[in-house]
């Protein structure tokens with residue numbers, strides 16, 4: 001069976017950024033068979049062919065959301081702006097953490113998956129966090145992806161360090177009663193977590209040519225070296241990606257320095273995990289040497305602009321990371337830190353937030369660069385860039401068709417710039433995954449959206465009423481301590497060679513009469529310094545070594 005899109009404006013998103021003003025895309029089964037002007041004429045005339053008239057449509061590679069947490073599906077807009085650690089204490093409170101039925105888990109991930117397709121994604125890399133480690137949860141989640149037709153790389157997230165062992169200064173910021181309650185929390189053993197991964201891998205990996213089960217050690221500070229070695233062994237044996245949060249917050253960077261005597265990138269390297277199978281999620285509080293080490297090892301990363309803005313985590317040094325040659329994917333991150341799963345919105349945020357990261361506007365990140373992160377870059381983080389991420393003959397047929405008549409496309413210039421700046425995801429009219437139309441005219445084709453909406457709403461409202469309030473209540477005695485922990489980290493000086501957060505990285509803002517404020521690093525430059533000289537990176541390397 002073939003599916004042919006005729007006469008569409010085509011943005012291939014390939015390495016050469018090839019475009020066609022008017023071309024056909026021929027899809028044979030789950031792969032792209034041909035692209036080009038008139039390429040589909042014969043196939044379209046063949047009996048049984050499905051033809052989509054592409055006049056008025058812009059075809060692009062389906063967007064790849066390289067980092068989401070579908071387990072937050074029922075918590076959209078529940079929390080306000082808050083730093084990661086205090087927010088985690090509430091949203092993932094170990095006190096009152098809900099154990100949902102498999103159906104509820106299904107509905108929760110289904111909500112995220114519906115948002116993802118409507119937001120332009122054809123693939124999600126879901127870092128599924130479920131501390132109790134019961135198998136029903138991720139079964140429900142993966143089944144939702146299987147049913148709705150999206151491509152999903154479902155990561156079994158794991159950690160085996162206690163709460164006390166995974167954060168700094170815990171013994172100092174909490175009282176005796178709070179500490180006793182923390183120490184009494186049940187832990188899932190390292191073996192039980194690996195067994196859980198094996199269970200899901202056996203049941204789901206390869207399902208329908210779309211579902212993969214991968215591994216996510218939650219973060220270096222939350223995992224024992226034993227667990228990290230074990231997941232790396234599995235990743236190497238099976239050629240699957242390792243997906244880990246890393247240096248998202250300043251607190252984590254200070255913790256690495258104080259407790260490990262090195263950065264978390266160096267820690268991964270020391271354990272032998274810094275390879276081209278590893279993807280670091282966030283990588284904001286990295287220094288120049290970390291960036292170099294990641295580039296040399298071929299380690300990829302995921303940038304999450306919406307989430308980073310909401311949690312005030314900081315601005316990742318994306319220009320430096322791109323210059324070093326690091327492959328970068330784009331992710332929405334949590335359904336309640338991005339408050340949705342909308343990749344068009346995420347591209348927009350990524351395309352404008354880096355005006356904050358540098359005063360030198362030649363260093364800002366372009367719309368085309370962020371679009372590349374949302375397509376081929378994301379594919380690379382899943383070790384799937386030969387299969388998806390661009391419209392090329394032989395690749396999987398994952399694409400979106402945008403309505404050229406959308407208000408945001410007027411006047412039409414470069415469609416990639418429009419996606420980054422002027423259209424909303426409402427412009428995504430049809431979505432095709434693995435050669436199958438999963439959304440037609442903004443109607444999902446494989447599930448009954450109307451029928452399931454009521455059930456999702458009911459389950460989400462029940463969750464809000466019963467579980468969110470219990471988690472909030474459980475986290476209350478800890479919020480003051482979390483705040484003190486956060487402020488203590490931000491009071492510490494940390495010179496990285498760039499400025500994830502202007503006010504708290506040892507930076508001084510100096511106003512000169514002829515220009516906008518110029519930022520200088522207090523530690524390294526007594527006077528205003530608009531641009532760092534090329535030799536400067538060596539200094540931060542020396543600093544890093546001295547600290548060790």
Ligand SMILES: [Zn+2]
Pocket residue numbers: 067068069127245281333334
């Ligand atoms: Zn995350």
